[in-house]
Amino acid sequence: MSRINDVGGMAGFPAIAEEPDEPPFHADWEAHVFALNGALIKRGVYNLDEFRDAIERMPPEEYLAASYYERWFTAITTLLAEKGVALPHELEVPRG
Amino acid sequence: MSADHTSSVISARVRHVEALLESRGLLDEGEIDGRIDEFLAGGTPANGARITARAWVDPGFRERLLADANAAIREVGLSMAGGLQEQRLKVVANTADEHNVVVCTLCSCYPIALLGPSPGWYKSEAYRSRVVRDPRGVLREFGLELPERTRISVWDASAESRYMVVPRRPEGTEGLSEEQLAALVTRKGLIGTAAV
Structure with missing residues (x-):
């Protein structure tokens, strides 16, 4: 069975939107997520x-x-938990 | 919930996970910043433009490029080995009869080592889903109207294989230097959603 990422040929998505002068990352955290994945x-x-x-x-x-x-x-935190690097609750920001 | 709020929540989570990994010895201090700097200083569409201009002026190079791109781009000092693993590169050239366009329907595979970060639309479900079903219509939305007789080939990138398009050399550019030719080439031209 194909997964949701397999969208080739699927109908129903909105029009393609181009962003002029698009930066590589839209927020600092995006760059951090990118780098974190490479490091792991x-x-x-x-x-x-x-x-x-x-x-x-x-x-x-x-x-x-x-x-x-x-x-x-999401993928990084899923894998950190599954690989036993951290318990799921340790990956959440402590409350309060 | 506003986009700003979502962003600040995830931003705090990312910082938290980073700190946790540092405390467990899985991340060195400064490693993240170093990686970001390295990435941003890496590939840019100027690389693809340089390859294209060389292919336009040197038929031998063009032939080698289309036959074995990984080897040929080393001639101009470039490589596909800059990422996590060397990826196979296939370069396809537009002609009067055939236009090529690249997509990754499954995710966002793209020759980052060569072209730098991919544009947001390339990663969108809208582009990924539609360009394989209606390439002519999608190209028209990008402002590229191709003659009916032009055949369109859509190349679907994968984890191991990346693609780049060599656009057609514009008419009336006979007198231009290789450098001037490279300046005509755009990122969209190298993906296939623009003529050059």
Whole structure:
């Protein structure tokens, strides 16, 4: 069964929007997420295929609602928990 | 919830995870900033433009480029090995009869080592879903109207394979230097959503 990321040929998406003078990242955190992923792959915490898979197995409604780098961050935290690097609650900002 | 609020929430989470990883020895201090700087100083569409201009003026190079792009781009001091792993590069050239356009339907695969960060529209579901179904219509939205007789090939990038388009050399550019020719080439031209 194909996953939600497999959108080739699918109908129903909005028009293509071009952004003039688009910066590489739209917020500092996006650049950090990008760099964080590269650092973790280089250290062998997980590999590129595992990262891609972690994005592609996001629940479809979450995948579609998330921005590009939000998907990346979701995949990173999913893998950190699954690889036993941190417990899921440790990956959340402590309340209060 | 506003976009700003979402952004500040995720921003705090990213900082938190970074600090956690630093405390567990999985991230060195300054490593993230170093990686960001390195990335931003890396590939730009000027690289693809340089390759294109060389292919326009040197038929031998063009032939080698279309046959084995990974090897040929080393002749101009470029490489696909700059990322996490060396990726296979296939370069396809537009002609009077055929136009090429690149997409990654599954995610966002793109020759970053060569062209730098990809534009947002390239990563959008809108582009990924539609360009394979209606390339002519999508190109028209980008302002590129192709004659009916022009065949359009859509290349779907994957984890291991990247693509780049060599646009057609514009008419009336015979007198231009290689450098001047390179200045005509745009990122969209190298993806295939513009003529040059």
